[in-house]
Amino acid sequence: MAEHDHEHGHQGYQKGSLSLWGAVSLGTGVMIGAGIFALTGQVAQLAREWFVLAFVCGGIIAGFSAYSYVKLAKAYPSAGGIAMFLSKAYGKGSVTAIFALLMYFSMVINESLVARTFASYTSQLISFEAQWLVPLLAVGLLVFAFFINILSNQFIQTFSFFMAFVKALGLVILAAGGLWASGIQFESISAIPEEATGGGILAGIALSILAYKGFTTITNSGGEIVEPKKNVGCAIIISLIICALIYVLVTLAVGSSLSIDEIVKAKDYALAEAARPVYGETGLWVTVAFAIVATVSGVIASAFAVSRMLAMLTNMKLVPHSHFGMPGSIQKHTLVYTIVMAMVLAAFFDLNRIASLGAIFYIVMDIAIHWGVLRHLRQKVNANIYILVSAITLDVIVLAAFIWVKWTSDPLVIWASLIGMALIAAGEILFLRKKR
Numbered sequence: 372m373a374e375h376d377h378e379h380g381h382q383g384y385q386k387g388s389l390s391l392w393g394a395v396s397l398g399t400g401v402m403i404g405a406g407i408f409a410l411t412g413q414v415a416q417l418a419r420e421w422f423v424l425a426f427v428c429g430g431i432i433a434g435f436s437a438y439s440y441v442k443l444a445k446a447y448p449s450a451g452g453i454a455m456f457l458s459k460a461y462g463k464g465s466v467t468a469i470f471a472l473l474m475y476f477s478m479v480i481n482e483s484l485v486a487r488t489f490a491s492y493t494s495q496l497i498s499f500e501a502q503w504l505v506p507l508l509a510v511g512l513l514v515f516a517f518f519i520n521i522l523s524n525q526f527i528q529t530f531s532f533f534m535a536f537v538k539a540l541g542l543v544i545l546a547a548g549g550l551w552a553s554g555i556q557f558e559s560i561s562a563i564p565e566e567a568t569g570g571g572i573l574a575g576i577a578l579s580i581l582a583y584k585g586f587t588t589i590t591n592s593g594g595e596i597v598e599p600k601k602n603v604g605c606a607i608i609i610s611l612i613i614c615a616l617i618y619v620l621v622t623l624a625v626g627s628s629l630s631i632d633e634i635v636k637a638k639d640y641a642l643a644e645a646a647r648p649v650y651g652e653t654g655l656w657v658t659v660a661f662a663i664v665a666t667v668s669g670v671i672a673s674a675f676a677v678s679r680m681l682a683m684l685t686n687m688k689l690v691p692h693s694h695f696g697m698p699g700s701i702q703k704h705t706l707v708y709t710i711v712m713a714m715v716l717a718a719f720f721d722l723n724r725i726a727s728l729g730a731i732f733y734i735v736m737d738i739a740i741h742w743g744v745l746r747h748l749r750q751k752v753n754a755n756i757y758i759l760v761s762a763i764t765l766d767v768i769v770l771a772a773f774i775w776v777k778w779t780s781d782p783l784v785i786w787a788s789l790i791g792m793a794l795i796a797a798g799e800i801l802f803l804r805k806k807r
Contacts, residue, residue: 390596390597390602391596391597391602391605391606393596394589394596394602394603394606395589395606395609395610395613396536396672397588397589397672397675397676398585398586398588398589398606398607398610398672399539399585399610399613399614400585400668400669400671400672400673401481401585401588401669401672401673401676402582402583402584402585402586402610402614402669403539403542403585403614403617403665403669407542407582407617407618407621407622407642407665408485408488408492408642408662408665408666409484409485409487409488409582409666409726410578410579410581410582410726411621411622411625411634411638411641411642412634412635412637412638412640412641413578413638413723413726414426414575414578414579415575415631415634415635415638415641416635416638417571417572417574417575417578417776418571418572418574418575418576419571419572419631420631421572421575422575422622422626422631422634423619423622423623423626424572425572425575425576425578425579426579426582426618426619426622427615427619428576428579429576429577429578429579429580429582429583430579430583430611430614430615430618432576432580432762432765432766432769433580433583433584433586433611434611435758435761435762435765436580436737436740436741436762436766437586437607437608437611438754438755438758438759438762439740439741439744439754439759439762440456440586440587440590440607440740441603441604441607441608442744442752442753442754443456443459443590443740443744443748443752444589444590444599444600444603444604444607445600445601445603445604445752446600446748446751446752447459448596448599448600448603452587452588452589452590452676452679452680452683453471453474453587453590453680453736453740454467454471454474454680454683454684454687454689455683456590456740456743457470457471457739457740457743458687459743459747459748460740460743460744460746460747460748461743461747463687463688463689464803465796465799465800465803466739467689468684468689468690468799468803469792469795469796469799470735470736470739470740471680471684471689471736472684472690472795472799473732473733473735473736473739473792473795474587474680474732474733474736475677475680475681475684476732476791476795477584477728477729477732477733477736478588478673478676478677478680479677479709479712479713479716480716480725480726480728480729480732481581481584481585481673481729482513482516482670482673482674482677482709482710482713482717483509483513483713483714483715483716483717483720483725484581484725484726484729485666485669485670485673486509486510486512486513486666486670486713486717487505487509487717487720487721487725488662488666489508489509489512489662489663489666489667489670490504490505490506490507490508490509490512490717491505491640492640492642492643492658492659492662492663492666493508493659493662493663494508495640495643495655495659496656496659506717506718506719509714509717509718510714510717510718512666512667512670513670513674513710513713513714513717514710514714515667516667516670516671516674516710517674517706517707517710519671520671520674520675520678520706521703521706537661537664539613539617541657541660541661541664542617542620542621542661542665543617543620545621545624545642545646545657545658545661546617546620546621546623546624547620547624569772570772570775570776571776573768573769573772573773573776574769574772574773574775574776574777576769576772577730577734577769577770577772577773578726578727578730578773580730580733580734580769581726581729581730581733582614582618583611583614583615584733584737585610585614585669585672585673586607586610586611588672588673588675588676588677589603589606589607589610589676590603590607621642624645625641625642625645628645628646629641629644629645638723640659640662642658642662643655643658643659643662645658646658670713674706674709674710674713677709678705678706678708678709679705681705681708681709682701682704682705685701685705686701688806689799689803690799690802691802723781724781724783724784724787727773727777727781727784727788728784728787728788728791730773731770731773731774731784731785731788732788732791732792734766734769734770734773735770735792737762737766738763738766738767738770741759741762741763741766742763744759745759745760745763
């Protein structure tokens with residue numbers, strides 16, 4: 372089959388159906404949904420009083436990472452995004468399949484992370500407590516996201532743009548009000564960080580990178596964006612800038628309202644807790660409402676992108692596929708698989724471990740992207756060697772620190788990551804050998 376067919380054929384893709392701002396809304400939808408609501412408390416737990424700086428550093432590292440993706444998107448715009456980029460660097464074999472699946476599963480993990488965040492915030496409005504409530508709400512959101520994603524690209528684009536605008540504006544208003552009410556005082560981030568360690572700060576930075584990784588989902592819709600060689604890169608840059616500004620403003624506001632210990636105690640719903648001292652119960656309701664908007668749009672945007680990536684891998688014959696009697700296109704089938712896996716994770720894993728697994732999988736894949744460009748594609752995409760080396764170095768440093776901190780505090784996460792990567796690698800090698 373011709374490469375063009377791989378990229379656009381038999382998948383139900385609609386070439387030119389996403390505008391620049393539609394792509395931006397999808398990217399910010401994933402980032403804000405997964406980032407500021409889900410990770411503020413967890414980053415504060417690791418980096419302590421340096422948690423705002425951790426988000427800033429995470430944005431800088433994401434900026435270095437984005438360089439490779441922008442260069443690749445300009446040269447190879449594709450509906451498969453990262454899967455296609457890896458195949459250009461490593462060929463259509465096991466290396467491409469393994470790292471592409473790491474990205475795929477990190478995105479599925481991200482969906483379950485956002486769904487659990489939705490449930491944690493929504494449960495703040497419910498008067499009774501029950502262990503089954505958060506998993507049930509998370510699974511319900513994923514079911515809703517599935518039904519939205521089987522609608523047209525135009526509807527998804529309009530829905531995502533509206534939701535992205537509402538949540539971005541709402542967060543800015545809440546953060547500005549919180550800063551004003553506190554008198555622009557940052558008690559929890561101006562104290563001497565006696566409890567913070569170098570490893571903890573770097574681990575916090577590694578986790579904060581998850582708040583920005585949503586920009587990669589834009590590349591998975593490259594075959595559907597208007598003028599993709601120009602607009603995919605523009606959408607990535609605009610999304611990162613918007614999210615970085617919002618993250619800094621919101622984390623400063625949270626730091627002005629709560630102590631570090633209070634942020635960590637309410638880490639699954641830190642923004643809602645930060646609204647209480649400033650706005651009272653009304654602020655809590657408003658913050659939770661914005662959290663619901665952010666997480667709902669985040670899950671929808673993530674499912675939209677990740678199902679297309681798995682469909683591309685299927686069409687490239689790099690992963691096995693079964694219809695299981697379902698009608699429709701391969702992309703619709705991969706959407707079902709994606710949602711079902713996210714539902715399982717959201718039902719049985721807590722936020723902290725979900726986020727940690729996603730961070731490890733993503734950073735490993737990110738290093739593979741940069742190495743592929745450096746080793747095989749640098750001349751073809753006209754990439755700067757110093758930026759590529761810097762991106763790899765930064766990824767390696769924060770990943771090493773994150774692994775060390777988790778190994779000493781929660782080694783199960785590291786074992787789960789290693790076993791997961793080993794199973795992915797073994798499964799792909801066996802599958803591709805059988806095809807020969």
